Amino acid sequence: MDRARRRIERDLDKALSLNGLAGAAGLSPYHFSRLFTGRYGMSPMAYVRVRRLERAAEQLRRGAAASLIDLALDCGFESQEGFTRAFARIFGVSPGRYRDGERAPRSETPAMQTADLPAVNLTQAPAPARKPALRIAGIGRDFTEATVAGIPALWDEFEPRLPLAGQQGGGTFGVCCAGPGEQNLQQGLHYMAGVEIAADVQPPEGLEVVDLPARSYLVFRGVMSGGAVAPTDAGRRARDLGRAAAKVRLQAGPRAGPGGLP
Secondary structure, three states, X not given: OHHHHHHHHHOOOOOEOHHHHHHHHOOOHHHHHHHHHHHHOOOHHHHHHHHHHHHHHHHHHOOOOOOHHHHHHHOOOOOXXXXXXXXXXXXXXXXXXXXOOOOOOOOOOOOOOHHHOOOEEEEEOOXXXXXXXXXXXXXXXXXXXXXXXXXXXXXXXXXXXXXXXXXXXXXXXXXXXXXXXXOOOOOOEXXXXXXXXXXXXXXXXXXXXXXXXXXXXXXXXXXXXXXXEOOOOOOXXXXXXXXXXXXXXXXXXXXXXXXXXX
16 A cells, blocks of 8 residues: 555546556555545545646645646646645535635545545456466455454455465456354355465465365456546546456365366
């Protein structure tokens, strides 16, 4: 997460995308967006928009000569009206009144509307996909229906360890199997946040390892609405709408042997 935030601060005046920020964090777009939203209370691209609004507010405080429409376009808005609404939602007053010195109390973390978060459309592929054998290393915990909300915190714990020695690719895997003494995922589950490692690599101490044989898996694709938010010069309009990359989830059978379809 820190690498992604540094990328945002460094390239705030450049085009930033969900895929690019996820790559900086070494995570898939799906997991990056979920972890970022859980930690900071807003989606990555909403955070980018807020930081640009904060920069615009700083310019207004300093009495910059830029017009409000120029600031709106620089923040990625298509109109001054949209910029004004978003600015007032965060700072409590319109940009013009803010420039005149009026201030309203503001919380340290701006409250973002649900509409600012990416909508997710989850679909199942028409046919199972055959996958090669995988060796997954990561951190696992047992969860019940009452504690399953703690899964995102597991990724927060695991992410600082990345990349692992011998890690294969930049993908991440959530591996599920039945919990201790349970026979199905509805009663309890063991969830592991992990990455693929080479077969001949010893994982770091404290990490679990699951060897998944080659088999067929059901594939689900989650498409999020959060696209690129590009700053614009005067006369240019915000553009580059995009969709986040998909995440393949692996579901496992009994705990002794996570598996897919025969």
